[in-house]
Amino acid sequence: MIKKCLLTSTALLSMLALLSFVNPSTINNLIGNFSHQELQLIYDGAKEDPMRILSITNSIDSIVLRKKARDILNTKDTNLNYLAERLYATVTDSSSMGVGIAAPQVGLLVNLIWVQRFDKEGFPFEAYWNSKILQQTARKQDCLEGCLSIPNRSDTTHTRSYAIMIEYLDAQFEKKIELVEGFTAVIFQHEIDHLNGILYLDHLREEQ
Numbered sequence: 001m002i003k004k005c006l007l008t009s010t011a012l013l014s015m016l017a018l019l020s021f022v023n024p025s026t027i028n029n030l031i032g033n034f035s036h037q038e039l040q041l042i043y044d045g046a047k048e049d050p051m052r053i054l055s056i057t058n059s060i061d062s063i064v065l066r067k068k069a070r071d072i073l074n075t076k077d078t079n080l081n082y083l084a085e086r087l088y089a090t091v092t093d094s095s096s097m098g099v100g101i102a103a104p105q106v107g108l109l110v111n112l113i114w115v116q117r118f119d120k121e122g123f124p125f126e127a128y129w130n131s132k133i134l135q136q137t138a139r140k141q142d143c144l145e146g147c148l149s150i151p152n153r154s155d156t157t158h159t160r161s162y163a164i165m166i167e168y169l170d171a172q173f174e175k176k177i178e179l180v181e182g183f184t185a186v187i188f189q190h191e192i193d194h195l196n197g198i199l200y201l202d203h204l205r206e207e208q
């Protein structure tokens, strides 16, 4: 038995030695959803560390905020969970608390948002992947909106649909279709806009 264990340990050690020559990011890059550069950004802090929020006051940031996010393809990629944790830490951080956030706001052009569900008991934050609006009501609602990427201002928009039908993958990567209405529907519309490079200020221009 001891010999067997030793052999197993030796085999394991050789495997580890072999793996140590391969950059773990390269492995993730091959099987996952992210580039090496994106992985560096995701792992530049612990899971509970907030990430830097891009701001329209920074010219490079504002270019990124105007880009479209891509859907995630490989749901087995463990980097997704790490990114979701970090984005949650960001939206709930005392210095940048919001009711929603989209991954492009931290410089990652992937389809991930967190939304605080004011239509559910306890107002939980929930993560959604690959979100899309399937249908929306012609009926609009007025809403006072602010944005973590647009400092020191808030404005009332009049173009948000009262209710929306959305499709997404939930935190367990199960596909769902859901009807959302009221203020929570505005949060979804605001965050899904971010995935398409749209900011709430664009809705103010639309009204003029």
Ligand SMILES: [Zn+2]
Residues within 6 Å of the ligand: 146, 147, 148, 149, 190, 194
């Ligand atoms: Zn925003």
